[in-house]
Amino acid sequence: MDTLLNKISDSGLDASAVTGEEAIIFWNHIRQHVATTAIEQAQCLIISSEYRSELKQAQASIDELKAALNLLSLPQDAEVMLEVKESLSERLVDSGDYHGALNEYISASTIAVEHGYIDAYAMAVLGMGNLCDAYGDHNRALRYYQKIDSIDHAISSRSLRLRYKLYMLSCYIELNRAAAANDLIRECEELSILVSDKILTGQILLYQSKLYRMQKKPEEALQTIGNVQYSAGNIHSDWLSNMVRLELAHCLSETGRSHIAQLVLHSADKRIKGHASPILSKKLSDSLSDIYQAQGNFQKALSYQKTGYRIESDLMKNIPITELGASQLRRLSRFELQLKLILSELENKELKETTETQKNTVAQLQQDVFTDPLTNLHNRRWLDVKLKDLLLHDTPFALMVIDIDHFKSINDELSHLVGDKAIVNVSHELSAYFKFRGASCVRFGGEEFLVILEKSTLEQAEMHAENYRERIFQFKWNDILGERGLTVSIGITLHREGENTQRTFYRADKALYRAKANGRNQVCTE
Numbered sequence: 008m009d010t011l012l013n014k015i016s017d018s019g020l021d022a023s024a025v026t027g028e029e030a031i032i033f034w035n036h037i038r039q040h041v042a043t044t045a046i047e048q049a050q051c052l053i054i055s056s057e058y059r060s061e062l063k064q065a066q067a068s069i070d071e072l073k074a075a076l077n078l079l080s081l082p083q084d085a086e087v088m089l090e091v092k093e094s095l096s097e098r099l100v101d102s103g104d105y106h107g108a109l110n111e112y113i114s115a116s117t118i119a120v121e122h123g124y125i126d127a128y129a130m131a132v133l134g135m136g137n138l139c140d141a142y143g144d145h146n147r148a149l150r151y152y153q154k155i156d157s158i159d160h161a162i163s164s165r166s167l168r169l170r171y172k173l174y175m176l177s178c179y180i181e182l183n184r185a186a187a188a189n190d191l192i193r194e195c196e197e198l199s200i201l202v203s204d205k206i207l208t209g210q211i212l213l214y215q216s217k218l219y220r221m222q223k224k225p226e227e228a229l230q231t232i233g234n235v236q237y238s239a240g241n242i243h244s245d246w247l248s249n250m251v252r253l254e255l256a257h258c259l260s261e262t263g264r265s266h267i268a269q270l271v272l273h274s275a276d277k278r279i280k281g282h283a284s285p286i287l288s289k290k291l292s293d294s295l296s297d298i299y300q301a302q303g304n305f306q307k308a309l310s311y312q313k314t315g316y317r318i319e320s321d322l323m324k325n326i327p328i329t330e331l332g333a334s335q336l337r338r339l340s341r342f343e344l345q346l347k348l349i350l351s352e353l354e355n356k357e358l359k360e361t362t363e364t365q366k367n368t369v370a371q372l373q374q375d376v377f378t379d380p381l382t383n384l385h386n387r388r389w390l391d392v393k394l395k396d397l398l399l400h401d402t403p404f405a406l407m408v409i410d411i412d413h414f415k416s417i418n419d420e421l422s423h424l425v426g427d428k429a430i431v432n433v434s435h436e437l438s439a440y441f442k443f444r445g446a447s448c449v450r451f452g453g454e455e456f457l458v459i460l461e462k463s464t465l466e467q468a469e470m471h472a473e474n475y476r477e478r479i480f481q482f483k484w485n486d487i488l489g490e491r492g493l494t495v496s497i498g499i500t501l502h503r504e505g506e507n508t509q510r511t512f513y514r515a516d517k518a519l520y521r522a523k524a525n526g527r528n529q530v531c532t533e
Contacts, residue, residue: 073095180217266302381430407498433454
């Protein structure tokens with residue numbers, strides 16, 4: 008993409024100066040007169056399709072994404088192809104072409120497995136599960152979501168991990184499995200602390216409210232749904248705002264305020280009709296039917312019930328549920344074995360590459376290549392080499408994941424410059440404390456750090472973590488942060504013999520978000 012942008016700049020054009028219809032014309036011109044390769048032409052179509060989507064030109068947007076796919080080739084364009092298929096399948100679902108969406112999910116899952124893109128595979132399986140859920144077969148949807156759960160440790164995106172867990176949670180609630188839902192919602196709450204996404208946090212509160220109603224606690228449900236916060240402006244926030252209105256109406260009705268609930272639903276009716284989502288429309292009809300039934304207006308309740316039934320019948324006719332049956336699930340089961348083999352091969356490849364190239368690599372190391380420029384700690388590139396070395400020599404180690412608490416608010420309230428100063432001081436204290444303790448300190452990214460303690464017991468690692476946490480807590484932050492203090496949360500685990508480092512990090516990460524969920528400024532072990 009950078010190459011194409013440079014060509015546009017060299018042509019004297021400015022891609023940032025156009026919007027709407029002008030942007031569509033602009034990118035069509037770039038595709039025909041500036042782009043010189045197939046991948047560049049595909050990128051023009053992808054960007055144009057985004058503008059068409061914003062202008063509600065749904066079919067034209069879909070056509071441009073399909074045209075982009077025809078310009079892409081495997082294996083070199085696999086990553087871009089998977090991104091396009093993800094966007095295309097979402098738009099096909101929105102337009103009601105569920106068969107087309109399923110074909111894209113199936114194709115994407117195959118490409119993702121063949122080329123080792125775990126997150127893209129999870130997204131494709133998630134899409135299949137969502138079709139089952141829209142059909143109303145929540146048990147089958149759950150089986151798809153559980154396919155993702157089996158490779159949870161290999162998913163790199165925390166946001167994606169939280170999303171599929173929320174879909175599982177929704178199924179548990181629909182199936183009245185309160186115990187399983189209660190267990191999962193706690194896990195979602197812990198993970199959301201690290202994800203920091205208002206939409207996903209709002210979904211957790213939405214499902215918590217539903218759980219309270221299931222447990223006959225309508226007042227707690229009403230209080231919970233009132234705590235939902237989100238920023239408007241995208242399709243996910245529109246979905247959440249409508250779902251919150253429906254849930255609010257149920258809570259009001261169950262607390263004896265059915266007339267207010269009716270007003271809320273009629274307000275939601277106007278918004279949902281504009282959204283044109285059959286799934287939301289069905290939920291609205293069912294909600295209105297419940298409210299009118301509670302008021303004793305059985306004629307209107309029956310009318311809305313019939314509307315909901317018609318929408319449900321249309322969904323059942325259009326969603327290819329038979330193609331999402333046992334054969335598709337067996338296909339994914341075969342993929343599970345293939346994915347495990349891929350992960351195992353990647354680990355073996357790491358070991359072989361280390362054996363063959365480590366001597367030459369170490370000789371060529373340059374300080375700036377393996378050092379984080381802000382903190383002078385090791386960086387992720389160095390970490391990759393270090394972990395390969397530990398695996399090669401079967402060296403036992405403890406892994407410590409450290410995260411600065413409430414760091415986003417420091418940046419927002421005191422500026423990014425102050426945030427950088429805080430990071431520098433936290434890292435300086437980190438290297439000062441662990442300098443003579445046989446440890447390696449890494450800036451993993453942003454406000455997150457790793458410490459590798461070789462040949463350490465869990466108790467020793469926990470003691471060092473607690474000492475360092477107290478050192479940060481007692482640090483004189485006045486000169487940097489004024490009256491505000493600063494703390495860190497720490498998660499610790501031991502590497503287990505035979506496991507890959509990705510799984511080790513995943514377990515330390517879980518310990519970290521438990522420390523966050525328990526109130527921050529503390530150490531948790533896995």
